[in-house]
Amino acid sequence: RKEVEQDPGPFNVPEGATVAFNCTYSNSASQSFFWYRQDCRKEPKLLMSVYSSGNEDGRFTAQLNRASQYISLLIRDSKLSDSATYLCVVNPGGITGNQFYFGTGTSLTVIP
Amino acid sequence: NAGVTQTPKFRVLKTGQSMTLLCAQDMNHEYMYWYRQDPGMGLRLIHYSVGEGTTAKGEVPDGYNVSRLKKQNFLLGLESAAPSQTSVYFCASSYSRAEAFFGQGTRLTVV
Numbered sequence: 001r002k003e004v005e006q007d008p009g010p011f012n013v014p015e016g017a018t019v020a021f022n023c024t025y026s027n028s029a030s031q032s033f034f035w036y037r038q039d040c041r042k043e044p045k046l047l048m049s050v051y052s053s054g055n056e057d058g059r060f061t062a063q064l065n066r067a068s069q070y071i072s073l074l075i076r077d078s079k080l081s082d083s084a085t086y087l088c089v090v091n092p093g094g095i096t097g098n099q100f101y102f103g104t105g106t107s108l109t110v111i112p
Numbered sequence: 113n114a115g116v117t118q119t120p121k122f123r124v125l126k127t128g129q130s131m132t133l134l135c136a137q138d139m140n141h142e143y144m145y146w147y148r149q150d151p152g153m154g155l156r157l158i159h160y161s162v163g164e165g166t167t168a169k170g171e172v173p174d175g176y177n178v179s180r181l182k183k184q185n186f187l188l189g190l191e192s193a194a195p196s197q198t199s200v201y202f203c204a205s206s207y208s209r210a211e212a213f214f215g216q217g218t219r220l221t222v223v
Contacts, residue, residue, distance in 0.1 A: 043216050
């Protein structure tokens with residue numbers, strides 16, 4: 001079983017739409033969770049960390065459900081500039097040496 | 113503010129040739145990582161290091177070796193390149209379980 005699983009999409013949405021991405025992880029002891037954004041032919045960059053209580057950064061909301069081992073990212077009022085691949089990332093911490101496990105990514109295209 | 117720097121950015125190798133990819137970070141991070149990214153596979157961990165002088169195998173270590181002689185540098189070596197090693201290679205560093213910072217990537221083609 002993969003450490004992190006994501007729906008690869010693609011998601012094609014009109015400007016102004018709300019879109020949600022989901023991700024599941026296999027290690028129930030995982031301690032840190034993130035959403036990264038990767039533009040075409042570029043390196044991944046942190047979009048936001050995901051906290052147990054949920055967190056919001058402008059149009060972006062991330063939520064964590066530890067019981068279901070599920071992470072979500074909600075993007076409201078989509079902009080053309082949101083077009084990218086969104087990567088779900090989990091770090092189990094502890095004796096694993098702080099490895100970061102990546103989902104395969106979900107592709108988003110925002111259409112004018 | 114350099115962050116994580118990878119060299120080279122592009123390389124074409126012939127099958128059987130060797131090369132070393134260099135990763136340098138200026139953030140004093142303890143942890144460093146080498147990933148490869150292939151279409152449909154996501155980022156897969158090759159090797160990682162939890163501190164100067166230490167290395168460990170990740171998910172796909174075969175055909176690669178690494179060294180971390182200095183805290184700021186993490187080298188990835190390919191002793192005898194194979195076409196299956198054609199990929200985009202990313203180096204990253206982090207402080208504990210916090211955010212991982214990535215280099216710009218190395219696009220390697222093995223013919």
